[in-house]
Amino acid sequence: MAIARNQWYVAAYSEEVGEGLLARTICGEPLVMYRTGAGEAVALADRCVHRRFPLSRSNRDGDRIVCGYHGFTYAPDGACVAVPGQTRIPRTARVPAYQVVEQDSLVWVWIGDGTGDAAAIPRAPWLTSPDYVTVRGMEPLAARYELLVDNLLDLSHETYLHAGYIGTPEVAQTPITTEVDDEAGIVYVSRRMKDVECPPFYATSTGIEGRIDRWQDIEYHPPCFYLLHSRIAPTGVEPGPDGDDPRAFHVEVGYAIVPETDTTTHDFWWVARDFALDDADVSRFLHDSNRTVVLQDVEALDVLEKVIAAEPAGYQELSINIDTGGLAARRVLQRLTGAR
Numbered sequence: 599m600a601i602a603r604n605q606w607y608v609a610a611y612s613e614e615v616g617e618g619l620l621a622r623t624i625c626g627e628p629l630v631m632y633r634t635g636a637g638e639a640v641a642l643a644d645r646c647v648h649r650r651f652p653l654s655r656s657n658r659d660g661d662r663i664v665c666g667y668h669g670f671t672y673a674p675d676g677a678c679v680a681v682p683g684q685t686r687i688p689r690t691a692r693v694p695a696y697q698v699v700e701q702d703s704l705v706w707v708w709i710g711d712g713t714g715d716a717a718a719i720p721r722a723p724w725l726t727s728p729d730y731v732t733v734r735g736m737e738p739l740a741a742r743y744e745l746l747v748d749n750l751l752d753l754s755h756e757t758y759l760h761a762g763y764i765g766t767p768e769v770a771q772t773p774i775t776t777e778v779d780d781e782a783g784i785v786y787v788s789r790r791m792k793d794v795e796c797p798p799f800y801a802t803s804t805g806i807e808g809r810i811d812r813w814q815d816i817e818y819h820p821p822c823f824y825l826l827h828s829r830i831a832p833t834g835v836e837p838g839p840d841g842d843d844p845r846a847f848h849v850e851v852g853y854a855i856v857p858e859t860d861t862t863t864h865d866f867w868w869v870a871r872d873f874a875l876d877d878a879d880v881s882r883f884l885h886d887s888n889r890t891v892v893l894q895d896v897e898a899l900d901v902l903e904k905v906i907a908a909e910p911a912g913y914q915e916l917s918i919n920i921d922t923g924g925l926a927a928r929r930v931l932q933r934l935t936g937a938r
């Protein structure tokens with residue numbers, strides 16, 4: 599499947615964009631990112647118009663970038679403002695500057711045509727809320743982004759791939775419900791488990807002993823934004839009538855599934871929790887455990903990419919009930935890319 603270009607993509611976490619020149623390829627476009635003195639995040643094409651030298655390997659002069667090869671100098675809007683050896687600056691001396699929106703501690707870019715609608719960017723308020731503490735990271739994936747979409751929309755794989763971390767037998771045994779909001783282009787997948795085993799990931803972090811009710815409510819905003827609202831409570835504890843839920847533990851897991859190239863992906867992940875806010879041990883545990891889980895997926899998906907590259911054309915996979923979320927996601931993605 600093609601990559602949908604006229605879409606917003608997460609290009610970086612806010613803290614990654616600063617003084618330095620950050621190189622990152624998004625949807626096949628090499629970008630250089632940095633932050634101006636006034637605090638604005640900037641994303642320019644990472645290719646000098648002169649002889650293609652990467653601007654990310656160049657130097658800053660205030661808010662400008664001075665190409666490290668022959669000194670073409672660029673302003674944050676991409677315009678070349680100085681060239682060596684002459685005062686006349688060619689009219690075409692400019693690199694593309696990409697539209698950037700920074701919110702919820704995420705830096706989003708629009709690499710498509712025209713101007714993106716910033717109001718269309720999905721939100722993740724937990725990432726900056728004082729009521730939550732977040733751990734996060736990003737892993738490189740040597741596989742196409744569709745494989746990660748498939749993976750995250752079908753959490754039954756937790757039972758097999760993530761046993762001992764977040765997987766228990768009941769995840770794969772419990773049926774899901776799938777809903778698609780066609781107008782908004784959002785896929786919802788829900789798995790509500792009652793009176794089940796508590797996996798180590800949640801037993802250690804919440805301190806719950808004994809059996810739990812475990813909810814996994816997925817919200818996928820194609821192409822790149824994935825939220826997993828996870829609720830863990832001692833068995834039988836229900837939310838109150840107006841949504842108050844003080845005895846439950848809430849974990850907002852999220853991913854940004856961002857194509858780097860056709861066959862490689864940036865796997866941004868985070869885990870935000872509304873409990874043990876001051877407990878550094880819990881933060882460390884959730885960071886390390888989730889990273890391990892992400893790397894288990896990365897390892898599996900890297901293998902799948904190789905399998906796909908080697909298989910004969912026209913190979914047909916087989917889908918069952920657990921795949922309704924992933925199939926719904928593919929349909930929305932196909933619409934976004936104009937693919938059939």
Ligand code: FES
Pocket residue numbers: 646647648649650651665666667668669670
């Ligand atoms: S390649 Fe950038 S100035 Fe020559």
Ligand SMILES: [Fe+2]
Pocket residue numbers: 749755756759760891895
């Ligand atoms: Fe996984």
